[in-house]
Amino acid sequence: MEKFIVVGAGLSGATIARLLAEDGNDVTVFDKRATLGGNAYDYVDKNGITVQPYGPHIFHTEYKDVFEFLSRFTEWRDYEHRVLANVKGRLVPVPFNLTSLEKCFPAARADRIRKILEQEVGEGKSASILTLTDHENPEIRSFAEFVYKNIYYKYTKKQWGLSPESLGGTVMERVPVSVSYDDRYFTDAYQCMPSEGFSAMVNNILRHPRIKLRLKADAKKLLSLSDGVIFYKNKPFRGTLIYTGRIEELFDYKFGQLPYRTLKFKIKTKNTASYQPAAVVNYTASKPYTRVSEFTKFACEQKDKTVIMREYPKKCGTKDMPYYPIPTEENLALYGKYADEAKNYKNLYLLGRLAKYEYINMDVAVRRAFELYENIE
Ligand code: FAD
């Protein structure tokens, strides 16, 4: 009889399974996909190019313990991510920074705005667009309105079907306006890509004599929950269940479906060594897609072909992949009902982006698994 069941072989499930296995526990990990790494899954195509079919994934973290843990399972390649956006025909860095400012405004006005930003926000600092559009200084407000209109508003409407204001501040804080010439997308201490890819890294995390892997296996078909008891293969399960899938699926949608955004990815191989001037170009105010990623640039690979991916966001239907939880107050309240229901099951632990309905990056997924490991009974 299994002592620990982990549902999901993404970063969350793999990390908790490894920690438990190293502690001498037998763990069975289920994933309904045939692949490892959840949404960070990647493969090498026939031209030797690493492709991430569930969207561009770049590793970055401030957490030394997360970096050190993952470093046991992969070598790294240094990689600093840079993104450009097309603003009125000019490609400018995103996050919108002092270089972007100088490209978008006449020199004298750009200089004046820079000085005010340095004074009000701070040299080298950054601020959320929503605090800048609300700023008491009228020059900052007018600058922020330009940035809001050209960088955030339409992109956010495409991506989420909502305005930046109705989404809640945390989403906009992911990509703040930067009062510096640093054109990197992330400022974290550790920024790198696993040399053999994310799936290879997760494969190494899960390679342990105490971990049994069941791929192409929908755990929900084996599990049911009723009156505080978890049933596994129709028998009461006395072990511990760690669940990283959709929480509403686990509870048979009893309070209704939680809203998500999904993406349609269009992947194309191009007969050219380089398609665009940056790894990612954001289409912030035009086109139906949000961004174009060029995978050879993530790997700093020089090939005679390249692979690009366009992302078309849409509302997530029941058959679509739930990529992004939508953190509005209303949705979080609905999530709360499921979370309360989960508390009735003493041997159930929720973990990860779907089960926690949280818009988290890979490093946070690993960190949360560390925290769960410390608290599991
Ligand atoms: P997931 O990766 O979603 O894994 C959950 C797994 O559970 C899946 O494999 C699923 O098949 C499995 N599962 C679900 N239900 C069942 C079931 N009933 N039975 C069996 N298996 C089941 N993070 C970054 O740090 N950097 C980035 O650049 C980045 N870019 C991203 C781009 C996109 C488009 C998206 C969608 C996410 C991005 N992320 C990025 C976030 C990253 O994907 C997540 O933080 C991370 O994958 C979370 O891992 P997880 O294990 O919680 O969830």
Ligand code: UDP
């Ligand atoms: N965003 C935007 N314009 C940009 C980049 C980001 O409006 O050029 C907003 C948008 O709402 C997006 C959010 O900031 O969904 C977070 O961006 P991030 O790049 O972190 O998104 P992810 O990589 O998770 O899709």
